[in-house]
Amino acid sequence: MPELYYSKAVNEALDEELARDPAVVLIGEDIGPYGGAFGVTRELFAKYGPERIWETPISENSFTGLAVGAAMLGVRPVVEIMFMDFIALALDQLLNSAGKLHYMYGGQVNVPMVLRTPGGAKGGYGPSHSQMLSNLLVGIPGLKIVAPSTAAQAKGLLKSAIRDPNPVIVIENKRLYPQKGEVPSGEFTLPLDRAVVASPGTDLSLFCYSAMTPVCVAVKNAFLQTGVNLEVVDLVSLQPLDTETLFASLRKTGRAVIVEEACLTGGVGAELSALFAEHCLDALDAPIMRVAAKDVPIPSSLALEKLVLPQPEDIIAAVKQNLAY
Amino acid sequence: MPDFLDMYRRMVLIRAFEETLSDLFGKGVLGGTSHFCIGQEACAVGVIDAARPTDWLVSNHRGHGHLLARGLDTAKVMGELMGKIIGYCRGRGGSQHLCAMDKCFLGTNGITGGGIPIATGAAFALKYQKTDSIAIAFFGDGASNQGTFHESLNIASLWKLPVLFVCENNLYGMSNPTAKSCASGTIAPRAAAYAMPGAAHDGFDVQAVYDAAAQAIARIRQGRGPELLELMTYRFCGHSKNDPRVYRTREEEEEMRQRDCIAVLEQKLPALGYDQETITQTALSARQEVAQAAETALAAPTGGLADATQGVFA
Numbered sequence: 001m002p003e004l005y006y007s008k009a010v011n012e013a014l015d016e017e018l019a020r021d022p023a024v025v026l027i028g029e030d031i032g033p034y035g036g037a038f039g040v041t042r043e044l045f046a047k048y049g050p051e052r053i054w055e056t057p058i059s060e061n062s063f064t065g066l067a068v069g070a071a072m073l074g075v076r077p078v079v080e081i082m083f084m085d086f087i088a089l090a091l092d093q094l095l096n097s098a099g100k101l102h103y104m105y106g107g108q109v110n111v112p113m114v115l116r117t118p119g120g121a122k123g124g125y126g127p128s129h130s131q132m133l134s135n136l137l138v139g140i141p142g143l144k145i146v147a148p149s150t151a152a153q154a155k156g157l158l159k160s161a162i163r164d165p166n167p168v169i170v171i172e173n174k175r176l177y178p179q180k181g182e183v184p185s186g187e188f189t190l191p192l193d194r195a196v197v198a199s200p201g202t203d204l205s206l207f208c209y210s211a212m213t214p215v216c217v218a219v220k221n222a223f224l225q226t227g228v229n230l231e232v233v234d235l236v237s238l239q240p241l242d243t244e245t246l247f248a249s250l251r252k253t254g255r256a257v258i259v260e261e262a263c264l265t266g267g268v269g270a271e272l273s274a275l276f277a278e279h280c281l282d283a284l285d286a287p288i289m290r291v292a293a294k295d296v297p298i299p300s301s302l303a304l305e306k307l308v309l310p311q312p313e314d315i316i317a318a319v320k321q322n323l324a325y
Numbered sequence: 326m327p328d329f330l331d332m333y334r335r336m337v338l339i340r341a342f343e344e345t346l347s348d349l350f351g352k353g354v355l356g357g358t359s360h361f362c363i364g365q366e367a368c369a370v371g372v373i374d375a376a377r378p379t380d381w382l383v384s385n386h387r388g389h390g391h392l393l394a395r396g397l398d399t400a401k402v403m404g405e406l407m408g409k410i411i412g413y414c415r416g417r418g419g420s421q422h423l424c425a426m427d428k429c430f431l432g433t434n435g436i437t438g439g440g441i442p443i444a445t446g447a448a449f450a451l452k453y454q455k456t457d458s459i460a461i462a463f464f465g466d467g468a469s470n471q472g473t474f475h476e477s478l479n480i481a482s483l484w485k486l487p488v489l490f491v492c493e494n495n496l497y498g499m500s501n502p503t504a505k506s507c508a509s510g511t512i513a514p515r516a517a518a519y520a521m522p523g524a525a526h527d528g529f530d531v532q533a534v535y536d537a538a539a540q541a542i543a544r545i546r547q548g549r550g551p552e553l554l555e556l557m558t559y560r561f562c563g564h565s566k567n568d569p570r571v572y573r574t575r576e577e578e579e580e581m582r583q584r585d586c587i588a589v590l591e592q593k594l595p596a597l598g599y600d601q602e603t604i605t606q607t608a609l610s611a612r613q614e615v616a617q618a619a620e621t622a623l624a625a626p627t628g629g630l631a632d633a634t635q636g637v638f639a
Contacts, residue, residue: 054484057483059476059480061442062472062476063476064442065439065442065446066442066477068446069445069446069460070447070450072431072446073450093439097436100422102637102639103417105413105414105426106418107639108413108424108425108426109426112639142638
């Protein structure tokens with residue numbers, strides 16, 4: 001199986017879907033000859049031209065709304081929002097149009113659009129270019145949300161997202177773009193609503209997504225030397241949460257540490273904690289614990305950024321505390 | 326040549342519909358809020374008749390006129406407003422979120438300016454799919470201060486999209502007069518910034534509206550890019566059902582009422598060959614249609630749990 005960069009896996013998914021379905025178009029800023037801010041759409045403009053790759057002015061809310069309107073009439077737009085923080089500018093059309101139209105118009109319309117955006121901090125981009133805003137989106141009914149953590153997921157989930165009849169948000173990650181992984185060539189899709197056990201274990205479950213998944217796998221490997229076998233469960237889908245897989249892991253290990261790059265308050269980890277408490281209390285051997293970004297903006301200084309984001313040592317400390325309970 | 330008698334019929338239908346709604350609110354039959362377009366009927370009818378039935382419409386919070394001008398089923402519109410299962414959206418959408426795909430009506434929209442990019446996107450799809458249909462976005466003077474107005478006009482012009490932007494300028498965004506919200510005083514001059522034609526027309530004169538829209542639509546259909554139409558109009562009612570109208574004088578309202586679009590057309594009809602009996606009967610039948618629709622809608626059931634909690638995803 002070929003090894004691809006995560007960013008190239010996204011590119012391959014876009015390339016294949018553009019070739020497969022003439023209804024697919026790309027919409028976004030600087031996604032043409034420039035190839036997008038992170039090079040994800042590189043070479044696609046040369047291959048498909050301005051008929052398929054639509055470079056927009058800097059007008060996030062309107063080109064997202066444009067994608068909604070086009071999707072209602074059967075186009076399949078894939079929108080790129082350059083940095084996840086900029087999703088704030090498109091939020092009205094996501095919240096009030098994309099997520100609501102199918103329901104509020106009584107099922108008369110579908111909105112088969114995809115919005116891709118890289119979240120996460122990467123070495124000093126600062127407060128407006130670094131956040132993981134999954135917590136902002138999971139409370140919006142009508143949006144499917146996935147957060148691929150590997151190159152293979154990046155390809156398989158995006159291809160499924162493009163074919164889905166609903167609006168799907170694909171949260172990519174700037175730190176993952178340069179990571180390599182094995183990716184099946186050609187036709188390859190993954191379900192949009194399934195978590196995966198990234199590494200099976202027995203003693204405690206680490207629940208994580210996006211760029212925290214490889215970090216959790218590394219923590220697991222470090223613990224193996226001490227005789228502790230952690231299970232790493234990659235959420236993959238943030239909306240809906242695959243409770244079947246997540247509950248099964250917790251019921252197996254009896255211990256949960258939830259790790260995410262978003263702020264601690266009111267997000268995926270909080271929701272998951274509530275679900276565990278509601279449905280799996282009898283299986284818990286220790287309190288549910290969360291490791292997340294501090295509830296502050298992401299500072300520019302590398303030294304400060306590190307203090308705000310969850311680090312491997314924070315996860316290790318949480319695991320030790322949980323196991324000692 | 327437009328069918329002036331049918332235009333008249335629908336203008337009366339819209340007026341009667343809004344007046345009936347107002348009455349139903351008074352009786353506590355309707356929930357939520359509603360934004361009536363009493364006084365603005367000529368804008369909806371004139372523009373929509375200048376378009377083809379296969380041209381897509383996007384409306385706004387003040388959209389009943391557009392719905393009925395397009396010929397949606399009056400009882401199904403009324404039913405939607407009453408939250409009944411016979412409504413176009415099974416009662417989920419209501420007044421500000423009413424869609425009828427079988428009538429190429431892409432929806433009213435409760436976010437001021439929210440429909441403008443959607444109409445632009447519909448135009449994108451129509452061009453991309455190489456049809457000769459166009460999209461029409463209706464919005465008010467208030468919405469023309471939203472970023473979506475400026476962003477969408479810019480994109481539509483850059484990409485030469487087949488979309489007609491129709492601003493119904495009724496002089497007030499809720500309570501705020503355009504003099505205090507729009508630096509250029511009127512909306513049409515803003516078209517120049519986006520390199521598209523834009524002109525203001527008398528929104529009380531349905532023929533003037535029709536002619537202006539027909540000319541713009543013909544150019545747009547030829548692929549010459551989007552246009553902005555500003556229709557100078559007035560709502561005789563308040564912004565929504567509970568509006569004491571403290572921001573304008575009764576004298577101003579009375580002055581505007583003298584220009585009532587329905588009266589203006591009614592006076593023209595005899596010269597167009599319609600006798601008084603025909604005119605009277607036409608108005609009567611429109612009013613009866615509304616009364617019948619209200620009766621049908623009132624008698625209809627509401628949906629159940631599945632209508633409330635299912636159907637979020639396709």
